[in-house]
Amino acid sequence: MATAEQLKALLRSHAERDDQRFYSIALQVAAKEARQGHNKLASDIKNLVEKSQSSTRNISLASSKPVHLAQQNNSDLKGLLELTPHSVRINEVVLSEDIHERMGQVILEQRQKDKLSRFGLQPRRKLLFTGPPGTGKTMSASMLATELKLPLYTIVLDNLITRFMGETAAKLRLIFDHIRQTRAVYLFDEFDAIGTQRGSPNDVGEIRRVLNSFLLFVEQDASESIIIAATNHPELLDQALYRRFDDIIKFEKPKLDQICLLIQNRLSLFGTDDFDWKLISKAANGLSSAEITRSCEDAAKEAVLNFDAKVTSDMLLKAFSRRHSGNNK
Known part of the structure; x- marks a missing residue:
């Protein structure tokens, strides 16, 4: 169960409408319960927190009226x-x-x-x-x-x-x-x-x-x-x-072996056995991990929409080329 201090902190954050602190303490309680083997209770608390956070974000996005800092919760x-x-x-x-x-x-x-x-x-x-x-x-x-x-x-x-x-x-x-x-x-x-x-x-x-x-x-x-x-x-x-x-x-940009692993992880649903890995890894060299991942997503979307979900080496090479071109501008 939550400690006395956690219970007081939960009530205090609720009274002050401090959602961020309330969620944080609730997740700490969930983590403690999980460590004690109360996995069902920990999972229920975590799910409730995530559901509440999602609702809060949706309400925030739905409101277009600007709110001054002094009027915000936990300003x-x-x-x-x-x-x-x-x-x-x-x-x-x-x-x-x-x-x-x-x-x-x-x-x-x-x-x-x-x-x-x-x-x-x-x-x-x-x-x-x-x-x-x-x-x-x-x-x-x-x-x-x-x-x-x-x-x-x-x-x-x-x-x-x-x-x-x-x-x-x-x-x-x-x-x-x-x-x-x-x-x-x-x-x-x-x-x-x-x-x-x-x-x-x-x-x-x-x-x-x-x-x-x-x-x-x-x-x-x-x-x-x-x-x-x-x-x-x-x-x-x-x-x-x-x-x-x-x-x-x-942190550094990925080396050749990491490039291959990044591509394999991102395109695991598409099959990568026919790729020309030497050519692909060389083409992606110099890009960041995020750029390589986005290039894979670009190639995957092209394959799904136009080529019966078959990703080819040429699609990846084209996607990597575009990323390199964008970096050189």
């Missing part, structure tokens, strides 16, 4: 902290052997954190993901949340800055308060929005204050949450940031 964090659906397992993510091993280590340490604590050790939980767009940074955050049975919250920092210029540091403190109070995976996406080197030609006073605040908050954070910062531009980050993270993981 302090509204639009800054988004509960993100996730269901990605580690065996579904195509990563390099090194990254796969390091992700597995994070999961192992988190699952065995009580064992580590008996020896005065702490699991990795502050991670910096770097690399080009579409290389699996966001998907890996989703995978960690799924494997650890934790909620995933996404913080888009460029929204934080543009919407609250002059009070961003105060909003950032509220986010870290949530990190402390609610164990979850927190993804700071587009992290270079605040992590730019201090003293650079584009240095802005407000951004510098926010960066200083982030450095302080992340250093002082002693919660059990997993904090992930993701950036496409690591060269822009202030050097002081690197010391605040337990692990820095560099």
